[in-house]
Amino acid sequence: MQVVHTIADLRAALAGRGRPAFVPTMGNLHAGHLALVRQARPLGDVLVASIFVNRLQFLPHEDFDSYPRTLQADCKLLEAEHCDIVFAPRESDLYPQPQTFRVQPDPRLADVLEGHFRPGFFAGVCTVVLKLFGCVFGGHPGTAVFGRKDYQQQMVIRQMVRQFALPIDIATADISRATDGLALSSRNAYLSPEERGEAVQLGRALQALAQAALALRQPLPALESDAARVLGARGWQVDYLTVRQRADLQAPEGKPQAGQLVALGAARLGKTRLIDNLEF
Numbered sequence: 404m405q406v407v408h409t410i411a412d413l414r415a416a417l418a419g420r421g422r423p424a425f426v427p428t429m430g431n432l433h434a435g436h437l438a439l440v441r442q443a444r445p446l447g448d449v450l451v452a453s454i455f456v457n458r459l460q461f462l463p464h465e466d467f468d469s470y471p472r473t474l475q476a477d478c479k480l481l482e483a484e485h486c487d488i489v490f491a492p493r494e495s496d497l498y499p500q501p502q503t504f505r506v507q508p509d510p511r512l513a514d515v516l517e518g519h520f521r522p523g524f525f526a527g528v529c530t531v532v533l534k535l536f537g538c539v540f541g542g543h544p545g546t547a548v549f550g551r552k553d554y555q556q557q558m559v560i561r562q563m564v565r566q567f568a569l570p571i572d573i574a575t576a577d578i579s580r581a582t583d584g585l586a587l588s589s590r591n592a593y594l595s596p597e598e599r600g601e602a603v604q605l606g607r608a609l610q611a612l613a614q615a616a617l618a619l620r621q622p623l624p625a626l627e628s629d630a631a632r633v634l635g636a637r638g639w640q641v642d643y644l645t646v647r648q649r650a651d652l653q654a655p656e657g658k659p660q661a662g663q664l665v666a667l668g669a670a671r672l673g674k675t676r677l678i679d680n681l682e683f
């Protein structure tokens with residue numbers, strides 16, 4: 404496995420290696436990332452993972468500075484998964500000048516949910532992902548794999564790829580969960596033991612909301628407020644718990660139809676903000 408830091412070294416390492424399968428990450432890898440890598444393996448001739456904590460997608464009060472940087476441990480895990488190339492640029496490699504050009508995603512998709520609570524987040528994600536795609540694929544065909552835990556992110560990226568006619572297939576991987584059901588996330592490491600025990604309640608709240616939405620004894624907004632109240636009473640600060648259409652993340656019109664919906668949630672437990680979702 405080669406570990407490269409500069410775009411020039413990445414391009415040299417990729418030369419003549421065929422079609423890349425690419426897994427972009429911010430590092431601090433866990434079993435969820437490794438599942439993406441395993442899924443990516445057969446999708447290309449050369450398997451590339453990137454590790455880069457992207458300043459552009461963090462708000463000033465968020466955890467950019469404290470986000471765990473664990474390059475050595477990450478490389479060991481990637482090597483064990485038979486990754487061919489790790490691209491781990493320094494900030495000065497990827498953003499040698501201030502990145503004044505940004506990708507502005509469609510506000511109908513990117514300004515709701517995560518984008519509402521984290522303004523500018525998806526512009527930051529799309530800008531770095533487009534740049535990473537340029538570094539890894541250089542306009543040639545390939546496949547990139549994203550996790551479905553970041554449900555809205557993979558939708559925004561699919562739309563970006565379509566609208567810019569990039570020859571890149573986007574594959575998504577199921578959410579990896581701990582045995583108690585908590586969605587795996589690098590930010591789970593911030594939870595105290597007590598919070599870790601409680602954290603599973605976010606996924607349970609989404610399950611209960613999905614069941615209630617299909618039974619539809621009350622209008623959806625009332626069910627969503629109830630769900631937020633229940634989690635709030637347990638000490639969570641809820642950003643949103645909501646049922647949306649999978650197609651466009653808008654609120655469903657008419658009676659919610661099973662098979663077309665997703666329940667999405669984001670809430671803070673102590674200092675840790677967790678997200679999760681459930682298709683139903």
Ligand code: PAF
Binds near residue numbers: 455460531553
């Ligand atoms: O999902 C992530 O880890 C990040 O948003 C990504 C796609 C690597 C871009 O920084």
